[in-house]
Amino acid sequence: DIQMTQSPSSVSASVGDRVTVTCRASQGISSWLAWYQRKPGKAPKLLIYAASTLQSGVPSRFSGSGSGTDFTLTISSLQPEDFAIYYCQQADSFPPTFGQGTKLEIK
Amino acid sequence: EVQLLESGGGLVQPGGSLRLSCAASGFTFNSYAMTWVRQAPGKGLEWVSVISSSGGSTYYADSVKGRFTISRDNSQNTLYLQMNSLRAEDTAVYYCVKNLYSSGRRDYFDYWGQGILVTVSS
Numbered sequence: 001d002i003q004m005t006q007s008p009s010s011v012s013a014s015v016g017d018r019v020t021v022t023c024r025a026s027q028g029i030s031s032w033l034a035w036y037q038r039k040p041g042k043a044p045k046l047l048i049y050a051a052s053t054l055q056s057g058v059p060s061r062f063s064g065s066g067s068g069t070d071f072t073l074t075i076s077s078l079q080p081e082d083f084a085i086y087y088c089q090q091a092d093s094f095p096p097t098f099g100q101g102t103k104l105e106i107k
Numbered sequence: 108e109v110q111l112l113e114s115g116g117g118l119v120q121p122g123g124s125l126r127l128s129c130a131a132s133g134f135t136f137n138s139y140a141m142t143w144v145r146q147a148p149g150k151g152l153e154w155v156s157v158i159s160s161s162g163g164s165t166y167y168a169d170s171v172k173g174r175f176t177i178s179r180d181n182s183q184n185t186l187y188l189q190m191n192s193l194r195a196e197d198t199a200v201y202y203c204v205k206n207l208y209s210s211g212r213r214d215y216f217d218y219w220g221q222g223i224l225v226t227v228s229s
Contacts, residue, residue: 034215043219044152049207055217087152091213095168098152 002026002090006099012107013078021073021102023088028068032092035064035073038101039084048073049091078104109133111203111220118226123193129186129203129220137161137181140211143188144219145199155201156188160209171197193227200224 003026013019023033031051036044046055048064051071061076075082083106088099115127127143143155156167156177165177176189186203203220 032213036216043202043221044216045219046207046215046217049215089152089215091215094166094212096154096214098154100151 001095002029002093002097004088004090004097004099006086006088006102008102009100010103010105012105014107015078015080017078017107019075019078019104021086021088021104023066023071023073023099025069025071025090025092029090029092031067032090033064033066033071034089034091035062036087036089037082037084038087044087047086075104080106109205109218111205111218113201113203113220113223116201116223116225118228119193120229121194121227123227124189124191125193125225127188127190127201127203127223127225129188131184131186131203131205134205134218136179136184138209140206140209140214141177141179141186142204142206142211142214142216143177143186144202144204144216145197145225146202146222147196147199150199153199157206157211157214158186159211164211166211190225193225195227198225198227 033051035048038044052064085101110132112130142157158177174192178187200222202222204216205218207215
């Protein structure tokens with residue numbers, strides 16, 4: 001199975017900050033990567049797929065980049081509603097696997 | 108509005124069986140693959156199984172292969188997961204998930220249900 005490793009595991013930031021989360025795959029996955037946001041008590045929400053394609057309805061302050069093994073999720077200007085856990089997921093091969101999550105907390 | 112409503116969870120003894128159902132609405136059910144994802148207490152998200160839009164193709168995680176069966180009824184807009192020979196390590200919240208595409212291969216998950224708890228314990 002392809003292992004997905006996110007860093008950092010948690011990050012503290014303030015409203016208005018720019019935040020970057022990294023996801024590394026244990027082998028090349030081209031651009032077969034998605035990012036999800038999960039808030040307490042809520043189902044995960046798809047933010048980005050194909051490494052950089054913004055899902056419909058997702059604010060443009062979210063962006064994704066990368067290919068091969070290294071990927072990033074960037075939030076350009078943090079809003080109060082962005083404090084959540086973020087997961088990456090590879091879709092290159094079965095089984096699809098997820099990163100362990102990055103918790104974004106309010107500083 | 109897309110809605111995915113899981114049912115059928117609960118407490119079951121090791122070796123027992125359970126069938127999860129997921130009632131889908133708000134989209135053309137027979138056009139999309141559907142997936143089950145689970146999360147055990149204190150653990151990460153684990154993909155369990157996927158079924159293509161037609162139901163003709165299914166795939167399973169090694170951890171459940173031979174014990175779980177995914178199926179769908181496109182006339183009833185319902186997804187199922189039959190879970191047999193349950194083990195303690197199957198204890199988790201199970202999520203019904205809509206895929207972005209129809210085949211289920213190289214795919215992403217654009218809508219998730221709220222999840223349902225399955226507890227395997229004596």
